[in-house]
Amino acid sequence: MDTIISGDTTKTSFYAAIAPIILSVFAIYLTIGITLGILPGYIQNSLEFGSVTVGIVIGLQALATLLTRAYAGKTTDTKGAKVSTRLGTILTTTTGILYVASTFFMSNVSLALGIILVARMIHGIAESLFLTGALTWGIGLVGAQKSGRVMTWNGIAMYAGIAIGAPLGIGMTKIFGIESAFATLVLLSIISWLIIKKLPTLSVDLSHVRTPFYKVIGSIAGQGLALAFSSIGFACISSFIALFFVQKQWGDPSLAFVCFGVSYVLVRVFFSSFPDKYGGLRVTLFSLLIEILGQLLIGFSTSKVMAIAGCSLTGAGFSLIFPSLGVLAIKKVNPQMRGTALGAYAAFFDLSLGIAAPIAGFVASWFDYQSVYIFGGVSALLAIVVLLLGKNKA
Template identity: 65%
Template sequence: MVQTNNFTKMIPPIILSVFAIYLTIGMTLGILPGFIKTNLNLSNFIVGAVIGLQSFATLFARAYSGKITDTKGAKNSNHLGILLMIISGIIYITASLFADNVLAAIILLIIARIVHGTSESLAITGALSWGIGLAGIQQSGKVMTWNGIAMYAGIAIGAPAALWLKSAYGITTVFILICLLSAASWLFTIKLPSLPVDLSLMRSPFYKVVGLISQQGLALAFSAIGFACISSFIALLFLDKNWGNPSLAFMAFGFFYILTRVLFSSFPDKFGGYKVALVSLVIEITGQLLIGFAPSKLIALAGCSLTGIGFSLIFPSLGVLAIKKVVPQMRGTALGAYAAFFDLSLALAGPAAGLIAGFYNYQSVYFFGGISSLLAIATLFYKKQ
């Protein structure tokens, strides 16, 4: 058994691997909308549909990725995901070479997004389960926290980097880099030991695991709505209020999200996931209400900052509670089921918030976010009874 004091030796390669994976995701988010809209001359609906395909593929692959992680090993799941990511990069490259043939290009992009989303599910479920197995269950919250930092940092850096590379060297270069980053992700972890797999265990079906962790999953889903409201509508709110550059809002959220994870990564393990999640949700509610009532840009930025602080530790805090619901041999399935609640929340929150904004105004969206976080607290209190 790997000792828990090996965290600093075993986990950094996994964090670097996850960072490289999410650089590829951030890069596609940065350049694909413009490529589809401008180069292929297709509609905004097609842009949204193609971009959203990856998230849906990730969601639907969660059960499979959990099963592979538990039955074939976390290392195998992670490396299978990375292999599929390299294949998606090759399909992206091919699509860019068929830019003059719109039908062929869009079909290839659709296939690439499905493969990319499936690869994300396998790679990240494997990475989380692998990291927790290597570091020890006592540091599971810390493992999830640092994985989250790598994920959000990869997306934040990947998008602008891809835009710069596209303008300097062309879009095909960006897609080649996606393949190279995927290969680097594989190399980072190649020397790490595999975890043992117990094939004698009678495994619960995915739907039963969903039921076991549904309290934590639902609380995560409700809490993620505040994040979705910021990512989807904060730019439109700033535009509507004439508050200037909305990038400050994204920067405020992202900076305090990452800072909180860096400074307090040990809190879920040290104080317990339940307590940390409740405090985090109260902070998130405060941030959402500040944006909802904001009379000025500074108040709205303060709300984004508090939302970043509050949302930062919710995934690892509730994740600590979720994985304790199952035996270690079912950890991959539990993590896949838990993450599926997050995927589903992001998929549904945007359209729901859009309806609210259409009926009322953009600031009302953040009352929706605040109420959703309150429902997350109610879900956890119901569990406590």
Template identity: 60%
Template sequence: MTWNGIAMYAGIALGAPLSLWMNAQAGIMVSFSVIIFLAGVSWISTVTLPAVPVDPSFVRVPFYKITGKVSDQGLALAFSSMGFACIASFIALLFEEKSWNHSSLGFFCFGGFYILTRLLFSSYPDKFGGYKVALVSFIIEIVGQLCIGFSVSGWMAIVGCALTGIGFSLVFPALGVLAIRKIAPQMRGTALGAYSAFFDLSLGLAGPVAGLIAGWLSYQSVYIFGAFSCSSAILILIKTKSRNP
């Protein structure tokens, strides 16, 4: 889980500034050609992976039952992912609205600090427990979202992006530890798939909901929404802790 996140957010951190540079140097067609080429490299590296052997004696458990077992952690992940989705969807528009420069630094700092936190503290969920790590992570992410929501300058918003990256970095593995500990070993792959689906669900819902908020209020209010969403994740985490001490 640690290296999966590092790889994905490294692409986010490097993609924004590199795409701007390529567009300025060679134009939009070259930029998208590079994107298509890199996607092809990813596909080739995937199809050449060796097949994983399947135990024929394994009894398949219905997916909905496994989803129910990880739903608490999945919902906490979904609500906490709203902050990332808001940055990905609206940070450039916020900078444009405010006439601030260097919006790509917001993506870079989010991804860069996300990766740095994963590299330095990836052992913390196993060392201190998923509950404590997730709780601290949520608090840091809330501070980051509020920093963007009440920012008075581009640099303050960039700091908020960095704090959001730090806070969000360990959320997935911390909640993942809590999710799979009650799942039988032979079902943990499916459980992780169900757990990860909540992240995808969050990304799918965050854009339209945050877009409505931005239309009614402002782009900065989107990040107040992100902070409230992450606060909801804390409530879910506390409820889960009280139910499963």
């Protein structure tokens, strides 16, 4: 039988408590990284669709995540973080099966694309349920006063998974074939659930009067909009850096993904205390300036080295934005609404990815892939404007 504890009362040490959750998050985000690494080439080269279709396929997962954030938050708050997380792993397993199935219909490209679109939607729902549950579970185990650290380490696991997953997927496709790369998603989903299966279950307060989701969104809108604009640079890299390298004939883009991820993780590891020490607003503004520099470096790059350096700076700049603004966001709601607040806050990130990838696809088709990163830099600048205009509310 599961152990049930009340949130914020556990005496367990921080790292011992959240290590299984962090490893589980890492496994799930490896599945996301693998698909980001291989889907653009699969769609454009094997199925022979254009860059706009690539953008739509990549963005569809984020859109599905966005549209189910309210459901994920309600499920987490009313049925428990463990239930939400378990549903997420089951759905991720399903996506792996669907991705594999699409490869058996490559002679019928429309059918194969349709299966991929369904898989992307389910993958997005899975991410919504899993991450909302994992974040709420982690904060409940170690206490709300450590919520920033929980978000920081979850972010490390997320982007490390994406950074490692993308080149892993590319490598597996080259060596074993794309079917094997897609099948790995099923294995990783099962491993993810087994890691956290025996963690204690948090108690659920069903007597609390729930605040409507739209009101929660309104209360954290300032932080959410800034997060949305700042996330576009990440969307541009994840969706189009591989195709940009192909266009420039710069070879394997794996190092670009790796450098983004390594920079992101190193900043979080060594500077995770900065939001608490210097303030979320100040850290976010400085981070955005670094991100803008990184995006412009890619946008005006004349060599592979410049582009990779731009990816590194973008990762470093983007690293502390989510926890810096996230801590401010969850302070605006009661503990019983924490899952909903996290869902609402993360919804802005999903909205960004869902819209950014298709728009970037149109920018690439009208101009070129370098223009995509000028778009990313301008978006980060808009995040600064939003924060400065709403400074008194941050």
